[in-house]
Every structure is written in C-alpha cells, then in structure tokens.
Amino acid sequence: MKVYKFGGASIKDAASVRNLLPIVNNFDENLIIVISAMGKITDALVDLAENWFYDNEKIDIIEEKLLEIKKFHFEITNELIIDKNNPIFKTNENVFTFIFSKMMSMPSLDFDFEYDQIVPYGEILSSGIVSAFFNQEGVVNRWVDIGSCLKTESYFRDAHVDWELTDKLCHKVLNFEREQIYVTQGFIGSTVRNLRTTLGREGSDFTGAILAYVLDAECLTIWKDVEGVFNADPKYFSSPKKLPAISYHEAIELAYYGANVIHPKTLKPLQNKNIPLFVKTFLNPSAEGTVIKNFDSILKLVPIYIFKRNQILVSISPKNFSFIVEENISKIFSKLAELRISANLMQNSAISFSICADFDKVKFDTFINSLKNDFIVKYNTDLELITIRHYTKEAIESQINDKTVYIQQKSRNTARFVVK
Ligand code: ASP
Ligand code: MG
Numbered sequence: 001m002k003v004y005k006f007g008g009a010s011i012k013d014a015a016s017v018r019n020l021l022p023i024v025n026n027f028d029e030n031l032i033i034v035i036s037a038m039g040k041i042t043d044a045l046v047d048l049a050e051n052w053f054y055d056n057e058k059i060d061i062i063e064e065k066l067l068e069i070k071k072f073h074f075e076i077t078n079e080l081i082i083d084k085n086n087p088i089f090k091t092n093e094n095v096f097t098f099i100f101s102k103m104m105s106m107p108s109l110d111f112d113f114e115y116d117q118i119v120p121y122g123e124i125l126s127s128g129i130v131s132a133f134f135n136q137e138g139v140v141n142r143w144v145d146i147g148s149c150l151k152t153e154s155y156f157r158d159a160h161v162d163w164e165l166t167d168k169l170c171h172k173v174l175n176f177e178r179e180q181i182y183v184t185q186g187f188i189g190s191t192v193r194n195l196r197t198t199l200g201r202e203g204s205d206f207t208g209a210i211l212a213y214v215l216d217a218e219c220l221t222i223w224k225d226v227e228g229v230f231n232a233d234p235k236y237f238s239s240p241k242k243l244p245a246i247s248y249h250e251a252i253e254l255a256y257y258g259a260n261v262i263h264p265k266t267l268k269p270l271q272n273k274n275i276p277l278f279v280k281t282f283l284n285p286s287a288e289g290t291v292i293k294n295f296d297s298i299l300k301l302v303p304i305y306i307f308k309r310n311q312i313l314v315s316i317s318p319k320n321f322s323f324i325v326e327e328n329i330s331k332i333f334s335k336l337a338e339l340r341i342s343a344n345l346m347q348n349s350a351i352s353f354s355i356c357a358d359f360d361k362v363k364f365d366t367f368i369n370s371l372k373n374d375f376i377v378k379y380n381t382d383l384e385l386i387t388i389r390h391y392t393k394e395a396i397e398s399q400i401n402d403k404t405v406y407i408q409q410k411s412r413n414t415a416r417f418v419v420k
Contacts, residue, residue: 013076146188251277
C-alpha cells in the first residue's frame with residue numbers, strides 16, 4: 001500500500017486536477033490519496049472565519065467572501081464533471097448552505113474552535129471534487145471523511161493525534177476490502193465527539209505521514225510543483241542543485257533551520273517505521289525527485305543553504321553586571337515562552353545573551369519592554385540568518401563576503417551567520 005499527497009498547487013484549477021490523471025491512471029496497487037484545499041482556499045477560509053468571528057455585523061462582506069469561494073469551487077467542478085446530475089454538485093451545495101447558516105449565527109467565544117468548524121471545508125470540497133472526477137475518468141476510488149478515522153484531542157487549530165484510536169479506526173475504515181483507492185483530506189481530523197479539528201497550517205504532509213505510519217505503507221510520496229528537495233531555495237539562488245537522496249536526520253535538520261521543504265512533523269512517524277518519503281513533481285511525474293530515508297552509510301552532500309529573512313537580533317545584559325546564569329536566563333526564557341517567540345539562534349557570553357528570531361513588531365515591543373527593568377536591551381532588525389549545512393570555505397565565502405556579520409556559530413556540519 002502506498003500513500004500519495006497532493007498539495008494545493010497541484011489542484012489549483014481544473015486543468016491542474018486533470019493533469020494528475022497520468023499519475024493515478026492504471027495504478028494497480030492499494031493507494032490512499034491525501035488532498036489539500038485547492039490553491040489558496042485555506043487562506044480565504046481563514047479570512048472568512050476571522051471576519052465572521054471578529055466582525056460579524058458586516059454580513060454583506062462575509063456573504064461576498066463566501067460567494068467568491070463558492071464560485072471558485074463550482075467553476076472547477078463544472079469544468080471537470082460532465083454529468084450535471086453527479087451528486088458532487090449537491091454535496092458542495094450542502095457545504096455552502098451549512099457554512100452560510102453558520103455565518104448567520106453568532107460565534108461562540110472560542111476562535112480556535114470556530115476556525116476548526118469552518119476552515120476544514122476547503123479539504124472536504126477539494127477531495128470531493130477530485131474523487132468524483134477520478135471516478136468519472138475510470139480511476140475508481142472511494143471518498144472517505146478522514147474525521148471518521150483520524151482522531152485528535154479537543155485542542156483546536158493545533159490538535160494532537162490520538163495515535164492509538166487513529167490506528168484502530170484507520171484499519172477499520174481504510175481496509176481495502178472493497179476498493180483499491182481511497183481519496184481523503186489532509187490537514188484535518190476530528191475529536192471523539194466528531195467535532196472537526198486541524199493539525200496546524202500546511203499540515204497535509206503530516207496527514208500523509210500519519211496514514212503511512214498507522215497502515216504500514218510501503219512509502220509516502222508528496223507531489224509538489226518543484227522537482228524534489230534542493231540545496232537552496234530557487235527564489236534566492238540562481239542555480240540550485242537537486243538532492244537525489246537525504247536521510248531523515250538531514251531532512252529534520254533542514255526543517256529545523258527553516259528550509260521550506262516538508263512539514264517538520266511529517267518526518268518523525270516515517271523515520272520511526274523506516275517508511276521512505278519521495279518528493280516528486282506532478283509537472284514531470286517520471287522525474288526521479290528526492291528520496292528521504294535511512295542510509296547505512298553517511299551520504300556525501302553538497303553545501304545546503306537556508307536563508308531566513310526579516311530577523312531581529314536582541315542582546316540582553318543584566319543591569320547589575322551579574323553574569324548571565326540560570327536565574328537571568330530563566331527570566332528571559334519564560335518571557336519568550338509566554339509570547340510564543342521561538343529563537344532561531346542563541347548565543348551567550350559572560351554578561352550578555354543574544355537571540356535571533358523572526359521579527360514580529362508587537363511581540364518584540366512587549367518582550368523588550370518587559371525586560372527593561374532588569375536588563376539593558378539592544379536590538380537590530382532587518383537582518384538575515386544564513387545557515388549552511390555541510391559547509392566549505394568557498395560556500396561560506398560566497399555568501400558572507402560582502403556582508404556585516406553580527407554573530408557566527410560553527411559546528412562540525414553547520415555554519416550559521418546573522419548578517420546585514
Ligand atoms: N490546506 C492547508 C493549508 O493550506 C493544509 C495544507 O495545505 O497542507 O494550510
Ligand atoms: Mg494548502
């Protein structure tokens with residue numbers, strides 16, 4: 001059994017959905033297809049949920065936004081589905097009737113809960129349309145509401161998986177007794193009381209990994225618009241090289257340093273059961289892509305570059321000239337935790353502690369103000385954090401030469417620089 005995941009970009013319009021056919025046509029193994037919302041629909045639904053929750057009097061604006069989302073889905077469905085009596089039209093209509101009546105009622109006081117009762121419909125709609133289209137084209141499949149088997153705690157918007165229950169229910173629901181292909185949703189789950197939950201933005205990769213894990217899949221393939229994992233983001237780099245193979249460990253490190261490759265939570269379940277992850281492109285399905293798995297020997301890798309823009313570097317020193325030791329550090333860290341600031345890099349000397357993080361004005365104003373009584377706080381913004389895995393002298397020179405370096409850290413495999 002295999003698991004395929006198709007992201008939003010692979011189903012952003014009718015032509016894109018049609019282009020997936022060669023990937024699933026004549027597939028003669030058991031397959032689970034995990035689908036994200038189409039294009040940027042999740043953003044649109046988040047926006048809708050926010051408007052309703054925070055500004056529910058502006059019903060005409062809400063209605064307009066909802067109608068736009070509806071129109072988008074119906075245009076695609078119309079283009080793809082020949083038989084206008086196909087039940088998918090009615091199913092979609094019901095989804096919009098439901099959301100619309102929700103928009104007419106007052107929200108509860110819990111935004112995260114309300115978000116999870118609206119945003120998952122992006123995936124419900126997209127998976128329904130793709131499933132109906134595949135069936136029409138002879139790729140026989142059954143649509144499954146993942147809420148019937150992927151169970152989570154009642155913690156909304158960032159729900160944790162109930163692995164034991166999910167394992168049990170997935171074996172029951174996705175049993176391949178009568179079908180060979182299931183089409184289902186990424187990103188979403190549900191509680192034991194069947195309230196919808198979400199796994200965190202971009203969580204569909206993770207869904208693929210959860211299903212691969214509990215059902216002991218042979219592999220998970222994530223189909224993207226890029227041909228695999230590259231040694232640098234093509235947006236910032238003129239001639240990036242594709243990495244044919246990397247280890248789970250390397251992929252986890254890359255995700256940690258901020259490479260926008262795969263959702264970080266995806267890797268652990270796969271690694272635990274040694275299930276290979278393929279990253280391939282739907283634009284050229286026969287191209288080799290990247291495989292992420294365990295390797296007996298250490299792979300020799302080219303330098304890999306990860307850039308994080310818009311960084312702030314804050315340097316904190318105690319006013320009373322005490323050393324930076326546990327007590328001071330714990331004060332600083334409890335503030336960071338409270339504000340949910342995660343440090344991308346930290347460094348300390350005897351009398352000062354520095355952290356580099358993604359810049360967020362509101363959070364850092366609060367953070368800096370809260371420390372001002374006990375500490376002297378200085379900061380620089382508009383910096384860049386450059387991480388080079390498997391660095392060489394030349395790799396470092398090529399990136400750092402013309403820049404002012406504020407901090408540098410080197411370990412055996414990784415060199416990091418905060419630069420202007
Ligand atoms: N549709 C969801 C999002 O955009 C999940 C995903 O794409 O992985 O966050
Ligand atoms: Mg998406």
